[in-house]
Amino acid sequence: MHDHDQEIAFQMSRRDFLTRASLAGVGLAALSSLLPQQLFADTNPKPVLPHFAPKVKRIIYLFQSGGPSQLELFDYKPKLKEMFGKELPASIRGEQRLTGMTSNQKSFPLAMGNFNFEQHGKSRAWISELLPHTAKIADELCFIKSMHTDAINHDPAVTFFQTGSQQAGRPSMGSWLSYGLGSENQNLPGFVVLLSRAREGDQPLYAKLWGNGFLPSEHQGVIFRSGENPVYYLNNPKGMDKQSRRRMLDHLAQLHQVQYENVLDEEINSRIAQYEMAYRMQSSVPSTLDVSKEPDYIYEMYGEDAKMPGTFAANCLLARRLVEKDVRFVQLYHQGWDQHGNLPNDIRLMAKSVDQASAALIKDLKQRGLLDETLVIWGGEFGRTNYSQGRLEVENYGRDHHPRCFTLYMAGAGIKKGISYGKTDDFGYNIERDPVHVHDFQATILHLLGIDHEQLVFKHQGRRYRLTDVSGKVIKGVLA
Template sequence: MKDKDFAEQVSQGLNRREFLKGSVLGLGAAALGSLLNANSVFGRGNATGLEALQSELPHFVPKAKRVIYLFQSGAPSQLELFDYKPKLREMFGQELPPSVRGNQRLTGMSSGQRSFPLAFGKFEFQQYGKSRAWISDLLPYHRQIVDEVCFIKSMHTEAINHDPAVTFVQTGSQQAGRPSFGSWVSYGLGSDNENLPTFCVLLSKGREGDQPLYAKLWSNGFLPSEHQGVMFRSGKDPVLYLNDPHGIDKTSRRRMLDYLAKLHQQQYEHVLDPEINSRVSQYEMAYRMQTSVPETMDISKEPDYIYDMYGPDSRKPGTFAANCLLARRLAERDVKFVQLYHQGWDQHGNLPNDIKIMAKSVDQASAALVKDLKQRGLLEDTLVIWGGEFGRTNYSQGKLTPEDFGRDHHPRSFTIWMAGAGIKPGFTYGETDELGYNVVKDPVHVHDFQATIMHMLGIDHEKLIFKHQGRRYRLTDVAGKVVKEILV
């Protein structure tokens, strides 16, 4: 088209017929957008500044629509559960060779030890499934899902104590104050269910006297507060302060929120603080949750065969089994990120007895969750993760007998498993040495693990960024690579 002709067309504008003919697709898209969840379809919607420079989310077609993270707080011993090392039995009681340990930093609990005798529990291992995965006899129900899961036996981290290690795997930093994994996902992808939080948290204990957990682990950090995790509790009030006070009905609550929103809007126009809008969003979410949460948390109508699948503890609110069942219900309702924390795995002494208690508390329900998701067609787009913050040493902390010994913290190697949503089923990745101390093949760092999960959700971990106090932050900080070998 000549420049003159183009100029004339622009100057004359469009007549009514040309306008309707040329804009029909745009009008259709606008109508579709009004019917769909804007947060889910358009990501952060009103992004400005640095956010507007980022690619539209998701960055590519995701394999996973949601995540269920079964976090085993306290660090389960990989050597008693998944990472079978017969050499340890052969060398029971012998000194760990200094060449193997090297100059590794030790915790204050074993740095004063003069000897490091190798320990092996009395538990047996066998291979199961078509994948021939090694499973301890502590986990009889895991035998049923070995061909659904991918074991990563080469995880490693820098953190050597519980609090920084848990904080690291959950937020990407050993220091408190960063946004949690679920908050980053909420910020990047929005919600698929406007009546439930995008990021839900459930807590349980396998035994008393273990490491505490803090709300910083599901905090939004410097992200807008609407992205913080919402902790669901067992009992009459699953979410604190959700119910209306005595004498306040639904109509009164709605009128109050409408007037409160007007006041907040005036304040926002005055100070331009986006946290004001986040607070209004939280008020509105709480209002909608008054109906959705009780219905979601009521598991009384689940059929008996489901309770039988998850085990007898699934009928007891607040247990790991009951929380796994709730996680499936939340997944059915398209909650984006469900985080379970199960405490009790810190076994510096009396490990052979205590690990029996812990394994029994999680084995049946963990396997049931995978099977239940699969039978409902949800496993194909739900990522299930199982694992702790680091591993346990191959040497004993303190006294050593086959019936009584402990293991110290071990950041150099540990095992997790993942299932569903594009993860290679029946696959084992990574390897440790014959004594289970150092990774010798395909190491996976915590940031690699985080980058891979983000990738499965359709997020390029290097592009999901938030600028805070002059610095650009991301979940994986300045590291991390996607472990493509474990993906289908």
């Protein structure tokens, strides 16, 4: 007998336990009555969701990896120009935790380049000249200018936003939603991930950011890549046609069922579900990703980059096509925003790579009637300091990580249009009004989907986990 067969043979199912307990007499039966009832029950029954009427059906999250500088884009602070090169007052900096990159600096000179800001739309939102297309849709946007986070370095900060914890191993937001709400399209995953970058040398991204953690593996994000094979292992192996694969999957499901009856491991059912999804995706994915029939005005809207697979613009267009097909959560990661030096030049490049397509996505969703049921989120893992890291010139300075305050924006279903929520001080260093923590942000996203963030839980290793961990409150001031 193989080791695997021996392992299955020695596994004890609930039925085996109760049968043996009854045969062993009163003594063992009495022992079983003293054991926790959870041993014999499903500790994670399928949640009944939504908890209340949702305002959002689908989410597109445009995550800007690296930490965009809010001071060059959205949080207009003329004092930084007035005091260029002067020392940040110690009373403003306080006991702020610093990274190892600036903790040894002897001075903290304030910095701001020659970027113009103007107010736009009826909302009079301040937006930088670096984002002219975004400025045109100012009245569709809800800016949160008082975001703050617990993490000060990239990997834990991105992980915190995506999973609610700075440590790896927790389920991502998309996985929680897939687990709680399921999929609206049985031929496509409920959670799709798209990757792009505008320049080399930035912080890496890891699969843990879209991983399922301790949730069943069928809820992990599925990466759609550019190229001939957008999803790994989707095509039939050489020598196997679709009918043969169907027969193979049917037989495999029967074998899995036998194993499940022996070991009662739900992960076995997850594997079957993944195999079946891959089979159904063979016909749905190619048509979804085929943008060749998009009209010319769409490319004019998104920009020429939309014709180049793998770019941010192309992924924004794919995101629209995916939500049209009822994919619940589309996560875009765009790398390149970590600017510790040469910020004035690099941020021009980064802003140009996202500005037109981000605005086009929102306009496109609106013209198709999808914005009323879709939420679009744009932002990174933290902000940037108001002082320069290292060399200081108008055209050459950098900014360190700043978790204390930064900006993101949202648009679409359930969100107030044309507002700025929260406020920072004149130095753009501290929050003056309406702070929003990462867990508050996550609680609000779940609320818009009809989920009480304190009630979407999963028991793992004796503890009940949730996306917002042990804190978080809904930001009612941004809700429509």
